[in-house]
Amino acid sequence: MERSDVDLDERLLRPIERTGRAFWIGCGILIAIGAWGLFAWITQLRRGLAVTGLNVPVYWGLYITNFVFFIGISHAGTLISAILRLAHAEWRRSITRAAEVITVLVLFFGMGCVILDLGRPDRVLNVLKHGNFTSPLLWDVASVATYLMASTIYLYLPLIPDIAILRDRLPKRRWFYRPLALGWTGSPHQRRLLDRAIAAMAVIVIPIAVSVHTVVSWVFAMTVQPMWHSTIFGPYFVVGAIFSGIGAILIAMAIIRKAYHLENYLKPVHFNNLGLLLLVMALLWFYFTFAEFLTTYYGGEPTHMVVFLSKTEGKFSPFFWTMIVSCFVIPFGLLCNKRTRGTIWGPVVASVSVELGMWLERFLIVVPSLSNPRLPLTAASYSPSWVEWSLLAGFIATFILLYVLFTKLFPIVSIWEIREGRERSVSEVTERVQSYLPALAEAGK
Amino acid sequence: MPRWGMVIDLDRCTACQACVVACQVENNVAPSNPGMAASGREISWLRLVPFQGGEHGTRPELRLVPLPCMHCERPPCVRVCPVGATGTDREGLVGQIYPRCIGCRYCTTACPYTVRHFNWDRPKWPGPMEQGLSPDVSVRPRGVVEKCTFCHHRLQRAKDQARAEGRPLREADYVPACVETCPAEAMAFGDLDDPRSAVARLSESPRAFRLLEELGTQPKVIYLSKGEWGGEI
Numbered sequence: 001m002e003r004s005d006v007d008l009d010e011r012l013l014r015p016i017e018r019t020g021r022a023f024w025i026g027c028g029i030l031i032a033i034g035a036w037g038l039f040a041w042i043t044q045l046r047r048g049l050a051v052t053g054l055n056v057p058v059y060w061g062l063y064i065t066n067f068v069f070f071i072g073i074s075h076a077g078t079l080i081s082a083i084l085r086l087a088h089a090e091w092r093r094s095i096t097r098a099a100e101v102i103t104v105l106v107l108f109f110g111m112g113c114v115i116l117d118l119g120r121p122d123r124v125l126n127v128l129k130h131g132n133f134t135s136p137l138l139w140d141v142a143s144v145a146t147y148l149m150a151s152t153i154y155l156y157l158p159l160i161p162d163i164a165i166l167r168d169r170l171p172k173r174r175w176f177y178r179p180l181a182l183g184w185t186g187s188p189h190q191r192r193l194l195d196r197a198i199a200a201m202a203v204i205v206i207p208i209a210v211s212v213h214t215v216v217s218w219v220f221a222m223t224v225q226p227m228w229h230s231t232i233f234g235p236y237f238v239v240g241a242i243f244s245g246i247g248a249i250l251i252a253m254a255i256i257r258k259a260y261h262l263e264n265y266l267k268p269v270h271f272n273n274l275g276l277l278l279l280v281m282a283l284l285w286f287y288f289t290f291a292e293f294l295t296t297y298y299g300g301e302p303t304h305m306v307v308f309l310s311k312t313e314g315k316f317s318p319f320f321w322t323m324i325v326s327c328f329v330i331p332f333g334l335l336c337n338k339r340t341r342g343t344i345w346g347p348v349v350a351s352v353s354v355e356l357g358m359w360l361e362r363f364l365i366v367v368p369s370l371s372n373p374r375l376p377l378t379a380a381s382y383s384p385s386w387v388e389w390s391l392l393a394g395f396i397a398t399f400i401l402l403y404v405l406f407t408k409l410f411p412i413v414s415i416w417e418i419r420e421g422r423e424r425s426v427s428e429v430t431e432r433v434q435s436y437l438p439a440l441a442e443a444g445k
Numbered sequence: 446m447p448r449w450g451m452v453i454d455l456d457r458c459t460a461c462q463a464c465v466v467a468c469q470v471e472n473n474v475a476p477s478n479p480g481m482a483a484s485g486r487e488i489s490w491l492r493l494v495p496f497q498g499g500e501h502g503t504r505p506e507l508r509l510v511p512l513p514c515m516h517c518e519r520p521p522c523v524r525v526c527p528v529g530a531t532g533t534d535r536e537g538l539v540g541q542i543y544p545r546c547i548g549c550r551y552c553t554t555a556c557p558y559t560v561r562h563f564n565w566d567r568p569k570w571p572g573p574m575e576q577g578l579s580p581d582v583s584v585r586p587r588g589v590v591e592k593c594t595f596c597h598h599r600l601q602r603a604k605d606q607a608r609a610e611g612r613p614l615r616e617a618d619y620v621p622a623c624v625e626t627c628p629a630e631a632m633a634f635g636d637l638d639d640p641r642s643a644v645a646r647l648s649e650s651p652r653a654f655r656l657l658e659e660l661g662t663q664p665k666v667i668y669l670s671k672g673e674w675g676g677e678i
Contacts, residue, residue: 127528
């Protein structure tokens with residue numbers, strides 16, 4: 001009985017049991033890019049931040065941009081998956097894990113960016129030894145660390161039954177899966193415990209996720225610098241984070257679907273539904289951006305206007321208008337239309353565009369404000385060096401590599417949740433819907 | 446407890462930059478080079494900043510304003526440091542703990558005056574200059590932030606001297622290098638809380654103003670200038 005159930009979802013185990021040539025080629029390329037990033041990092045460790053393009057007054061550049069961007073992406077998983085779980089959105093079953101892994105992995109890279117940015121990375125532990133809690137940067141440390149822990153637990157809990165399946169199927173790798181499965185047998189007692197733990201974590205993780213990007217925004221908003229000192233930065237950043245997070249899930253889903261032939265699990269309906277969410281976030285993002293820029297413009301404070309104009313018509317305007325197009329015009333156009341939203345490519349193209357646009361948004365928050373200091377200094381302009389670009393490429397490649405390795409060790413689509421959906425949810429949903437409609441229940445009598 | 450402050454009289458300042466050089470030598474700040482200048486990475490605890498004076502189209506005027514650390518009463522840099530590597534001491538001096546600084550540069554971005562500097566590279570002195578370094582001031586390693594300290598090593602020295610002589614510290618005992626050097630006598634230094642001090646008197650002058658006062662940082666560097674220009678910065 002058990003066996004035939006697993007056989008039904010055989011395809012989900014295939015990436016773990018068999019490995020083709022494409023995998024090795026892909027890994028080779030990713031490792032090469034990662035190694036190049038490592039070389040860049042060693043160069044920076046040896047010669048200091050002099051190898052970057054940073055200067056006075058642009059003290060922060062690509063590293064901080066990437067930090068905000070990566071932490072933003074991390075909102076993909078845990079938050080979306082938690083919300084969908086709590087909302088009993090049945091279509092979530094095949095996408096939650098792919099999303100949660102993004103969160104856990106990308107958080108390491110977000111934190112890595114901050115360490116890259118330090119002049120003295122050897123002293124990073126001073127934040128624990130001499131932590132100064134009036135600093136928003138320390139709030140970040142606390143909040144990101146909590147988020148990492150919570151989302152790791154939240155990823156791990158729903159993995160346990162799947163690890164047990166692997167433990168029973170792959171005797172050769174038993175040593176690996178057995179301790180991780182925590183003696184899972186699938187007894188009703190265990191199931192009840194697991195359900196409760198997952199439900200509790202789904203609730204806990206949401207406020208933590210919201211706090212993370214709020215606090216990231218406060219690193220900027222708590223200073224008095226022009227166009228940083230804004231009260232809407234908290235929610236603005238959270239919206240942007242969820243926005244880019246959903247984009248990341250869609251891209252990951254499309255690749256997984258193609259590479260592992262999971263067309264039956266990741267259907268157009270998943271892309272359509274996430275596409276709708278992306279559309280909502282695009283509208284919200286535009287609303288926040290519009291509110292932020294209109295307030296600044298209408299207030300017309302000279303120091304703020306200098307930054308404002310450098311974004312809208314000055315040096316940074318090509319980036320600014322690209323951002324508007326790729327964060328709003330393209331996704332809005334593609335996702336409003338049912339014909340493009342209902343395809344796979346429509347939401348995916350929109351997502352790629354959103355990722356580019358959101359990275360530019362982060363860049364446009366960090367750099368223009370710093371480029372226009374209040375006092376008339378002879379400002380040098382900032383252009384990132386090869387080291388900074390290489391480290392970005394290295395981080396992205398290593399992230400993808402770790403993601404791919406995860407799919408080789410654990411099923412990227414949750415097997416037991418799919419099975420549970422088949423076995424229980426269909427009737428549950430029918431009952432639930434019936435319970436909304438008293439007339440129908442009466443009619444049955 | 447004294448509250449140290451500085452007054453810079455812009456009507457007297459000739460922009461000769463003697464203060465800039467004195468500061469550089471006094472505080473072991475390595476000299477700049479063309480590479481640093483081109484990449485915008487010069488370190489200068491005190492520098493001259495060009496302000497555009499006069500109304501547009503009437504009588505344009507370029508005024509060079511010496512810009513040290515303002516030693517704010519409410520310094521935006523201190524609060525944001527994640528490791529407490531910068532702080533205000535009891536006498537109001539904003540200092541920097543080089544061995545603790547992790548080089549995150551949050552303080553440099555939070556400072557609205559851009560007077561904090563980061564050591565992008567190891568400081569280098571050409572040949573014999575290295576032997577002329579002051580033993581009273583530590584040389585900063587690569588990767589940390591540094592800033593004007595109002596020459597607080599001079600305060601330490603003056604306090605030691607006064608203690609050795611068994612007398613209280615006199616105001617004239619402690620003067621930063623820039624103030625001591627100024628040939629035009631445009632700079633004054635002393636205790637802002639002492640009503641008899643020159644700085645306290647000058648800070649009451651109708652010509653007195655502070656930079657970016659509207660931000661509520663309460664700078665302890667006070668500028669003097671007559672005419673419309675002064676108030677307009």
